[in-house]
Amino acid sequence: MLEVKLHDIGEGMTEGEIVQYLVKVGDRIKTDQPLVEVQTDKMIAELSSPCSGVVTKIVINPGETVQVGTSLIYIKADNNSEAKQPTQTEENHNPYIKAILPSEKSGKSSLNTFHRVLATPYTRKIARDNNISIDDVRASDLSGRVSEEDVYRFLKSEQVENEPIAEVQQITIKKETPDEIPFRGIRKKIAQKMTKSLFTIPHVTHFDEVNMSNLFKIREQLKASGESISVSAFLIKALVISLKDFPIFNAELDEENDLILLKKNYHIGLATNTDNGLLVPVIHDSDKKSIREINEQVKWLTKKAKAGKLKPFEMQHSTFTMSNVGPLGSTGATPIINYPETAIIAFHKTKKQPIVNDQDEIVIGHIMTLSMAFDHRVADGATAVAFTNRFASLIEHPHKLMMEMI
Known part of the structure; x- marks a missing residue:
């Protein structure tokens, strides 16, 4: 039996x-x-x-x-x-x-x-449909698993000369030799770190929108007076202020000792796309720097990252990471947390669209989308919403941002 x-x-x-x-x-x-x-x-x-x-x-x-x-x-x-x-x-x-x-x-x-015989149900079905015993098919894979290609290969070897089998001819695909890119160096390190993060941390991603209109006006006024400040500098300063109000996102989970470590330093990692892959230079002690100083450091570190000249200490000890992918045209993403940090925020494309202002008038606004991934072991969704609300308030009302720096 x-x-x-x-x-x-x-x-x-x-x-x-x-x-x-x-x-x-x-x-x-x-x-x-x-x-x-x-x-x-x-x-x-x-x-x-x-x-x-x-x-x-x-x-x-x-x-x-x-x-x-x-x-x-x-x-x-x-x-x-x-x-x-x-x-x-x-x-x-x-x-x-x-x-x-x-x-x-x-x-x-x-x-x-x-x-x-090791084979998927679909492979077995192909064999049955063509009256082939799966036991007669030799596996080409070292694991011993019979694949669909093995069945088709066996079928072609068994077919009568000048009697083509239409089903096989329709399904057979010519295999081309692929180009090869070495998987090593920075690319491999990125893969290892991202894999560890994704398989260790239960990620949750919160999406939101921010009205950038008032911030853009201030930038234009500064530019007219000779000060060229990047959007990233304002975003970083607003992030630091928000992190001080919600320190749970400037934290690290110590699983071994069952502790959540609230960091007292605010080292903001800046995810940067380079020809060699994604690098994360760090603006250390961002809370102690002015917007002008942050702006200069963002430009300097980005330039060094793209040239491949970053030093090890310039990529270490980040406590929170941001990724400004809006200039690349991104409209949304689910970013992977820079392990062992608790959260990461990504800023996406800013679009002009109709909005209703405080006077109930329909005007054109500059709306930026953001996505924030966080460690659900450490923080909850409601806290993430409160954090992005605080951040958005600072950006949408730049005078509040200035007041917080006094």
Whole structure:
């Protein structure tokens, strides 16, 4: 008697929902015939029969969610059904499809594992549709998994000369040799850090809008008087003031000691796009610098970053990171936190659009979108909204920004 259990189909699953059975008790089935559809957290997959025989029992009802290893179906295997005594490797490789076969010597039952070819349900379907036994197909992958290409390759080798198979000709895709870019240096370091951040921190992204109209007017007035100040300098100063009001976002989670460390320094990282990848020069002690000083340092560090001349200390100890991607044309994103910081904010494209002013008049405003990702272990959504509201108030009313610096 064959006992078919729910097994990990390669998605790292721990449980699955039984969607529907494709056979019923009493049905005669063939090797690799689909038995049941299972819903995982990513897809609906088919579990196929490892032998031919007759379905004798269905254990779990459709709609139920069960753990990996749960028995689903019992099959009385044909005597001539292809099965072999398992090696230890095979038992370890697929422990959740097992057969109970009568012992020829003692008459007692023993638990054995059928040899199971590794292949996705879709690959098995292609083989079945073309009357191919999946056991006859040789895997080209070192893991031993039979791919769709392996099935098509086998099919082409078996087809009769001058008798083309339309389905294969339609699906076959010519493979071109790809160009290669070395994955090392800054690019690899960025990948490692971003992966660590995304797999360590539960990210939540909050989106908002800021009216930049009044700030643009002040910039034009300063420019007319000979002072050219970048938007980034104002944004950084407003961020520092907001971080002082909401220090939870200028923090670091110390998991080992179960502590949230509220930093007393305000070192703002400036995400900068360069030919070598994303670099984050740091404006240290931003709270102690004037807007003019911040502006000069932003220009200097950006220039050094693009030239590849940043020194190590100029990229260290940031407590909060901002990314101004608006000039590149971005309208929205979900930025990845610069680990081990608690939050990152991205400023996107500013657009002219109709707005209603305080006098209930429809006027043209300059609206910038922003996205703020934060560590949900450390802060909550309501706090993030309050933080961006405070930031927006400073930018939309620049006189408040000036008053905070007195």
